Amino acid sequence: MPKLKIASYWASACGGCDVALLDLHERIVDVANAADIVFWPIATDFKYADVERMPDQNIDVTFFNGAVRNSENEHLAHLLRKKSKVLVAFGSCAHMGGVVGLGNLFSRKEIFDAAYTNNLSTENAGLTMPNLETKVPEGKLTLPEFYNTVKKLDQVVDVDYYLPGCPPNPNRIFEVFGAIVAGKLPPKGSVVGASEQTQCEKCERKKSEKKIPGFKRLATAQPDAETCLLEQGFLCMGVATRAGCEHRCQKSNTGCRGCYGPPPGVYDQGLKALSAIASVVDADDEATAKAMVDAIPDPARYFNRFSIAASPLHRRSV
Amino acid sequence: MSNKIGVYVCHCGTNIAGTVNIPELVEFAKAQGDVVVAREYKFMCSDPGQALIQEDIQKLGLDRVVVSACSPLMHEPTFRGACEKADLNRYLFQMANIREHCSWVHVDKGAATEKAKAQLAGAIGKARYLAPLIPKKVKVNPATLIVGGGIAGIQAAIDIADSGRKVYLVEREATIGGKMAEFDKTFPTLDCAACILTPKMVQVGQHPNIELLTYADVEEGKGFVGNFEVKVRKKTRYIDEEKCTGCGICQEKCPYKTASEFEHGMMKRKAIFMPFPQAVPKVPRIDPNTCVYFKTGKCKACVKVCEPQAIDFERKDEIVDIKVGAIIMATGYKLFDAGKIAPYGYGKYPEVYNSLEFERMVSASGPTGGDIKMKSGEKPKSVAIVHCVGSRDRRHNEHCSRVCCMYALKFAHLIKERCHEATVYNFYIDMRCFGKGYEQFYQRLLDEEVRFVRGRVASVSDFALDESEKGKLVLRVEDTMVGETRRIPVDMVVLANGLEANADAAKVGRLFNISAGKDGFYIEKHPKLAPVSTATEGVYIAGACQSPKDIPDTVAQASAAAAQVLSLMSRGEIEVEAATANIHEELCSGCRVCNTMCPYSAISFDDDKHVSRVNDALCKGCGTCVAACPSSAIFAQHFTDQQIFSEIEGVLHDVRA
Ligand SMILES: Cc1cc2nc3c(=O)[nH]c(=O)nc-3n(C[C@H](O)[C@H](O)[C@H](O)COP(=O)(O)OP(=O)(O)OC[C@H]3O[C@@H](n4cnc5c(N)ncnc54)[C@H](O)[C@@H]3O)c2cc1C
Numbered sequence: 001m002p003k004l005k006i007a008s009y010w011a012s013a014c015g016g017c018d019v020a021l022l023d024l025h026e027r028i029v030d031v032a033n034a035a036d037i038v039f040w041p042i043a044t045d046f047k048y049a050d051v052e053r054m055p056d057q058n059i060d061v062t063f064f065n066g067a068v069r070n071s072e073n074e075h076l077a078h079l080l081r082k083k084s085k086v087l088v089a090f091g092s093c094a095h096m097g098g099v100v101g102l103g104n105l106f107s108r109k110e111i112f113d114a115a116y117t118n119n120l121s122t123e124n125a126g127l128t129m130p131n132l133e134t135k136v137p138e139g140k141l142t143l144p145e146f147y148n149t150v151k152k153l154d155q156v157v158d159v160d161y162y163l164p165g166c167p168p169n170p171n172r173i174f175e176v177f178g179a180i181v182a183g184k185l186p187p188k189g190s191v192v193g194a195s196e197q198t199q200c201e202k203c204e205r206k207k208s209e210k211k212i213p214g215f216k217r218l219a220t221a222q223p224d225a226e227t228c229l230l231e232q233g234f235l236c237m238g239v240a241t242r243a244g245c246e247h248r249c250q251k252s253n254t255g256c257r258g259c260y261g262p263p264p265g266v267y268d269q270g271l272k273a274l275s276a277i278a279s280v281v282d283a284d285d286e287a288t289a290k291a292m293v294d295a296i297p298d299p300a301r302y303f304n305r306f307s308i309a310a311s312p313l314h315r316r317s318v
Numbered sequence: 319m320s321n322k323i324g325v326y327v328c329h330c331g332t333n334i335a336g337t338v339n340i341p342e343l344v345e346f347a348k349a350q351g352d353v354v355v356a357r358e359y360k361f362m363c364s365d366p367g368q369a370l371i372q373e374d375i376q377k378l379g380l381d382r383v384v385v386s387a388c389s390p391l392m393h394e395p396t397f398r399g400a401c402e403k404a405d406l407n408r409y410l411f412q413m414a415n416i417r418e419h420c421s422w423v424h425v426d427k428g429a430a431t432e433k434a435k436a437q438l439a440g441a442i443g444k445a446r447y448l449a450p451l452i453p454k455k456v457k458v459n460p461a462t463l464i465v466g467g468g469i470a471g472i473q474a475a476i477d478i479a480d481s482g483r484k485v486y487l488v489e490r491e492a493t494i495g496g497k498m499a500e501f502d503k504t505f506p507t508l509d510c511a512a513c514i515l516t517p518k519m520v521q522v523g524q525h526p527n528i529e530l531l532t533y534a535d536v537e538e539g540k541g542f543v544g545n546f547e548v549k550v551r552k553k554t555r556y557i558d559e560e561k562c563t564g565c566g567i568c569q570e571k572c573p574y575k576t577a578s579e580f581e582h583g584m585m586k587r588k589a590i591f592m593p594f595p596q597a598v599p600k601v602p603r604i605d606p607n608t609c610v611y612f613k614t615g616k617c618k619a620c621v622k623v624c625e626p627q628a629i630d631f632e633r634k635d636e637i638v639d640i641k642v643g644a645i646i647m648a649t650g651y652k653l654f655d656a657g658k659i660a661p662y663g664y665g666k667y668p669e670v671y672n673s674l675e676f677e678r679m680v681s682a683s684g685p686t687g688g689d690i691k692m693k694s695g696e697k698p699k700s701v702a703i704v705h706c707v708g709s710r711d712r713r714h715n716e717h718c719s720r721v722c723c724m725y726a727l728k729f730a731h732l733i734k735e736r737c738h739e740a741t742v743y744n745f746y747i748d749m750r751c752f753g754k755g756y757e758q759f760y761q762r763l764l765d766e767e768v769r770f771v772r773g774r775v776a777s778v779s780d781f782a783l784d785e786s787e788k789g790k791l792v793l794r795v796e797d798t799m800v801g802e803t804r805r806i807p808v809d810m811v812v813l814a815n816g817l818e819a820n821a822d823a824a825k826v827g828r829l830f831n832i833s834a835g836k837d838g839f840y841i842e843k844h845p846k847l848a849p850v851s852t853a854t855e856g857v858y859i860a861g862a863c864q865s866p867k868d869i870p871d872t873v874a875q876a877s878a879a880a881a882q883v884l885s886l887m888s889r890g891e892i893e894v895e896a897a898t899a900n901i902h903e904e905l906c907s908g909c910r911v912c913n914t915m916c917p918y919s920a921i922s923f924d925d926d927k928h929v930s931r932v933n934d935a936l937c938k939g940c941g942t943c944v945a946a947c948p949s950s951a952i953f954a955q956h957f958t959d960q961q962i963f964s965e966i967e968g969v970l971h972d973v974r975a
Contacts, residue, residue: 196904196905197904197905197906197907197949198907198909198948198949199907200907200908200909201907201908201928207908207909207910208910209910209913209914209923210909210910210911210913210914211914238909239907239909239911239948239949240948240949243907262949263905263907263949263950263951264905264950265905265949265950265953265959266948266949266950267959267963272947272948272949272950273948275945275946275948276909276911276946276947276948277911279911279912279915279942279945279946280911280914280915280946
């Protein structure tokens with residue numbers, strides 16, 4: 001059997017997804033035995049031009065991590081789509097927009113203002129802003145265009161599979177790789193490397209009928225290690241998040257952040273979690289409920305931390 | 319997914335057709351995907367209208383039907399029935415409400431037509447994904463709970479119990495009878511209230527099919543039509559009801575007294591007491607706030623004289639669980655507190671009475687033995703009756719209390735009867751004497767030379783401007799017949815307080831999922847066509863808890879509610895909603911968010927399988943758990959995400975790019 005040709009690309013992301021691939025440790029050797037890496041900017045020296053020269057569908061599987069934030073991301077998304085048989089949205093940003101998608105709560109202008117003018121550590125009296133083109137004596141310099149709105153990968157190109165997580169758990173990555181090698185992939189469009197059920201299914205914490213007496217934060221309180229975090233009043237997105245990460249957060253006594261995305265059939269992970277949690281707050285009147293909810297400092301970013309770009313509302317309108 | 323949808327647009331006479339361009343709407347429907355036929359008709363709900371649908375189902379093989387007409391509350395059952403007669407499952411029918419939601423609330427014909435299109439497209443969108451459902455049948459528990467033992471509760475209890483079915487009658491006070499037990503005579507016939515009420519009270523007390531729970535409160539209600547479960551708290555009387563013979567000797571010997579609530583403080587009662595001698599059940603209770611034993615641990619005068627040893631100071635409240643198939647709310651009303659209108663001087667001047675106090679004064683068994691006299695012991699030479707106290711008054715209650723004009727006439731008559739010399743004034747806004755024999759009663763009072771002054775009284779005071787006003791209560795009123803302000807001095811003032819909903823009406827209603835209006839009175843299912851039913855199947859309302867009304871109307875409503883209950887009971891079983899929630903067990907992660915949500919207690923948790931379950935006999939399909947389920951493992955049949963999203967897409971048909 002000829003060796004598989006695989007690629008990994010890092011679009012608008014933090015780099016954690018590529019590190020997760022490296023976290024396969026010695027198993028990376030098994031990967032290398034079964035596949036040739038034909039494009040992986042972080043680890044191998046290939047240029048975009050090398051990819052452009054490839055015949056279409058030359059790559060068997062591309063793992064695309066990161067959201068589509070700028071024109072360079074978008075160009076590579078189209079390019080890799082064309083050159084790959086199977087395109088996998090890898091990690092939360094490609095899957096749902098991820099943390100990068102929180103940018104959709106602001107406009108490009110607001111982001112640029114914060115980054116280049118209105119902050120404590122920048123002096124920019126001349127109000128210099130990134131330009132698409134800048135003339136210098138040597139010629140013309142260009143920058144990719146920064147879009148107003150972040151998109152997840154499948155809002156730009158057709159995607160075959162989604163491998164969630166921020167970053168994906170290396171064990172899941174290896175399992176999915178095994179499935180690819182064995183040709184045992186589920187139907188196109190599936191989420192792979194994650195369970196159909198939510199975190200609660202296998203969470204070892206003790207659960208009872210849910211009633212939340214009030215919300216607490218890790219900054220000021222310490223949860224016990226045995227009881228369901230939500231029942232203790234610590235926000236946990238586990239109720240509306242697929243399992244697969246091996247409960248990394250809950251095991252370190254922290255509520256799930258939701259990076260594995262919603263279970264099947266859920267359109268908006270944040271709204272679902274919000275509606276579930278709102279349903280079980282122990283308040284009989286509006287004033288009590290309001291006081292409780294006010295203890296959650298930033299609901300939009302809490303509940304849709306990874307999924308703003310994927311939610312039906314998509315962005316704040318500005 | 320369907321591919322043969324029939325669409326029917328109703329004119330509803332001019333109700334819809336006057337505002338919505340029907341031919342345009344029909345053309346629009348025809349252009350929608352999967353629609354194979356679209357028709358219009360003057361009245362879709364009529365027999366020929368329904369026949370249109372049935373014929374099309376059979377001839378064209380329609381697999382979904384959409385009717386664009388009025389509210390589904392009104393005619394969904396009609397059209398579902400029509401579909402079923404043509405062998406199309408009733409859940410494959412969808413309605414677009416273009417009357418209440420469109421033509422009745424808009425005037426711009428063009429805009430209304432566009433809105434109707436959006437509504438219709440939504441209904442078509444939903445219809446595409448409808449799935450057939452089969453309703454289940456459940457048995458009806460043949461027992462009935464009646465809450466409130468006034469004349470309404472009493473009448474309904476007797477009607478139902480006489481048919482051989484069990485009734486639990488729960489009354490908050492220590493006796494049944496309600497307000498009527500406080501009256502001496504009743505308008506317009508001047509029947510003796512006790513003579514017509516007491517036999518009914520006794521009948522209730524002795525009826526083999528009626529279980530009377532007095533001095534008791536309903537605390538919890540759950541379940542659904544045919545199968546309600548209710549928790550009742552029987553507050554302790556400190557008396558063993560089984561042992562007590564009602565001889566009354568304890569009451570006689572008790573050395574401690576306090577103001578009688580039943581006599582509105584105008585008489586004393588003992589610490590161990592029955593509210594009045596004809597009370598049913600004939601069992602006293604001890605009021606621990608007055609009884610000295612509860613304060614000092616000494617006395618026990620009652621224990622010493624009680625032969626059957628029925629008194630037990632240690633006795634606690636008792637919780638009684640009852641299961642019934644139907645519930646009638648008959649909790650009555652409360653009197654408007656005249657103290658809220660300070661210028662009338664109620665509570666300030668001893669000779670200003672509220673109407674129930676006056677009822678006791680004229681009662682032969684009341685504080686004065688039926689004599690109308692002032693605190694001084696003298697008979698009044700002039701009495702003013704002030705109408706509409708707290709009624710027809712935007713500061714208090716907007717409604718007309720319906721009975722005050724008539725009881726004011728009754729009072730005027732009784733004053734004339736008992737104080738021949740007295741001048742009696744009625745200060746009224748309008749005389750409302752609409753019942754059978756009421757106008758005649760009014761005429762009779764005119765003949766009895768009662769004076770009628772048309773105008774709302776401004777104030778009552780003891781401030782005298784001249785000799786003739788000294789020592790009197792002076793009413794200031796604009797006499798709208800004469801067109802000037804008058805001062806009228808009298809000896810006694812009787813206020814005709816309006817009727818209000820009980821303070822806790824909304825709270826009690828919530829136990830059984832029935833709602834109260836802004837004024838606190840319970841809301842009937844339909845003001846004309848279903849006046850004793852409520853939005854909750856199996857829960858009915860009767861008497862003054864629905865709105866102020868007199869005894870004849872109360873009794874008629876009570877019998878109507880009883881008839882509804884008996885009709886339900888004689889069916890024996892009922893179909894329950896098939897549009898229930900369901901759980902995909904393979905998707906349920908056992909997070910237990912839904913467990914405490916269900917207002918019908920239909921959800922339970924399976925500890926072994928680690929999943930939640932919905933009992934579909936209990937589920938009413940409200941969707942609370944569906945919204946709460948964070949993993950979409952729970953879905954609402956007939957309201958699936960797919961159906962709803964398709965409906966939304968339809969509504970937004972012209973918005974989408
Ligand atoms: C001064 C006055 C004079 C009137 N005179 C006449 C007249 O002459 N003729 C006439 O036709 N009408 C008259 N009416 C009207 C008459 O009072 C009503 O029509 C009648 O009392 C209504 O009966 P009901 O059973 O609905 O309510 P009610 O008589 O108010 O009885 C309700 C019962 O329910 C009980 N209850 C309330 N809440 C609860 C609860 N949560 N749990 C358990 N029990 C509860 C109450 O204790 C009460 O016993 C008069 C009204 C007034 C104010």
